[in-house]
Amino acid sequence: MRAARCTEYGSPSGLEVVEVDDLAPGPGEVLVTVHAAAVNFPDVLIVANRYQISAPLPFTPGSEFAGVIAALGPGVDGPAVGTPVAGAVLGGAFAEQVVVPVAALRSVPDGLDMVHAAAFHVTYATAYHSLVTVGQATSGEWTAILGAAGGVGSAAVDIAARLGMHVIAAASSADRLAVARKLGAEGGVDYVHEDLKTRIRELSGGAGVHLVIDPVGGDYSEAALRALRRGGRFVTIGYADGKIPRIPLNLVLLKDVVVRGFEIRTVRQYRPDAVVEADRVLGQLVRDGMRPLVSTVHRLEDVAVALTDVAERRTTGKVVIDMTAR
Numbered sequence: 672m673r674a675a676r677c678t679e680y681g682s683p684s685g686l687e688v689v690e691v692d693d694l695a696p697g698p699g700e701v702l703v704t705v706h707a708a709a710v711n712f713p714d715v716l717i718v719a720n721r722y723q724i725s726a727p728l729p730f731t732p733g734s735e736f737a738g739v740i741a742a743l744g745p746g747v748d749g750p751a752v753g754t755p756v757a758g759a760v761l762g763g764a765f766a767e768q769v770v771v772p773v774a775a776l777r778s779v780p781d782g783l784d785m786v787h788a789a790a791f792h793v794t795y796a797t798a799y800h801s802l803v804t805v806g807q808a809t810s811g812e813w814t815a816i817l818g819a820a821g822g823v824g825s826a827a828v829d830i831a832a833r834l835g836m837h838v839i840a841a842a843s844s845a846d847r848l849a850v851a852r853k854l855g856a857e858g859g860v861d862y863v864h865e866d867l868k869t870r871i872r873e874l875s876g877g878a879g880v881h882l883v884i885d886p887v888g889g890d891y892s893e894a895a896l897r898a899l900r901r902g903g904r905f906v907t908i909g910y911a912d913g914k915i916p917r918i919p920l921n922l923v924l925l926k927d928v929v930v931r932g933f934e935i936r937t938v939r940q941y942r943p944d945a946v947v948e949a950d951r952v953l954g955q956l957v958r959d960g961m962r963p964l965v966s967t968v969h970r971l972e973d974v975a976v977a978l979t980d981v982a983e984r985r986t987t988g989k990v991v992i993d994m995t996a997r
């Protein structure tokens with residue numbers, strides 16, 4: 672089978688696509704024929720060896736896939752061979768086959784093709800839990816979403832607007848804000864050229880927002896936190912900026928705000944109830960027509976280009992590798 676291989680940590684431009692041996696599932700595992708794999712920002716960090724967890728060289732990156740069950744390992748009695756599935760793993764998805772623990776599988780929501788199924792679970796579940804499970808989003812409230820044209824950010828704009836929130840998108844250019852507006856954002860702040868705190872306050876009618884969703888970090892975090900209204904909630908979910916912010920705690924005290932975090936890798940362990948509820952709500956929204964924004968689809972041979980574009984902040988929504996495209 673063909674697989675992307677990382678043989679040296681660093682820039683994604685070093686990734687190669689090579690023929691490797693077919694895989695076989697072990698106990699508790701399944702073999703999936705991968706039809707599509709989505710690029711997530713942590714893939715870039717893992718290739719650079721800058722993620723929380725280090726992958727030993729050489730390895731196949733890729734953390735999110737959709738495909739069909741090709742074989743079941745010892746002790747596994749389903750899903751049946753041929754069943755469409757999606758899933759998230761730490762690595763291995765940028766290949767024609769991936770072996771995963773059966774517990775890592777998710778069902779493909781009705782109505783999603785393989786490309787959109789690959790792009791759905793990580794970003795939409797992260798966005799949903801950040802907004803609702805942790806952020807306590809309520810219809811009619813104001814929310815500011817940073818990195819609003821990116822994968823998680825665009826999903827958060829989409830879900831928040833569908834839940835009846837007033838959404839202020841923050842991104843680095845007018846074109847990227849236009850992407851968020853199409854998904855339902857009422858206002859936009861170009862946080863490279865405008866003052867984030869002042870503009871969020873103005874756009875939300877002066878009082879500030881009830882909720883901030885922050886997948887970006889850096890200096891934007893404190894500015895957005897300062898744009899919360901009294902009693903507001905701030906949810907930190909990532910640091911695409913590369914800098915983990917340090918927030919003066921007096922800001923939390925002065926306005927009685929709540930700062931919380933969310934992590935998709937552990938939610939099934941610690942909040943299985945919330946996962947069931949998220950699946951229910953997101954499944955209904957997909958039946959109502961919601962689709963992840965897939966801006967670019969690449970062949971596996973172009974995986975280095977795909978990851979480089981994400982690393983260099985050039986993409987909107989999701990970038991997907993279509994394993995069936997030649």
Ligand SMILES: NC(=O)c1ccc[n+]([C@@H]2O[C@H](COP(=O)([O-])OP(=O)(O)OC[C@H]3O[C@@H](n4cnc5c(N)ncnc54)[C@H](OP(=O)(O)O)[C@@H]3O)[C@@H](O)[C@H]2O)c1
Pocket residue numbers: 710711712713793794797818819820821822823824841842843844847886887907908909910911912913933934935936981982983984986988
């Ligand atoms: N907590 C969780 O469970 C969870 C789950 C998934 C992802 N994440 C994290 O969330 C963050 C976003 O992930 P994603 O998949 O949405 O990534 P993405 O599609 O690449 O979007 C990241 C956005 O961040 C903005 N950004 C600002 N400064 C940047 C910089 N120096 N380099 C790159 N982007 C920059 C970019 O928008 P502008 O150019 O418009 O600013 C970009 O659209 C990552 O840190 C990821 O690790 C966390």
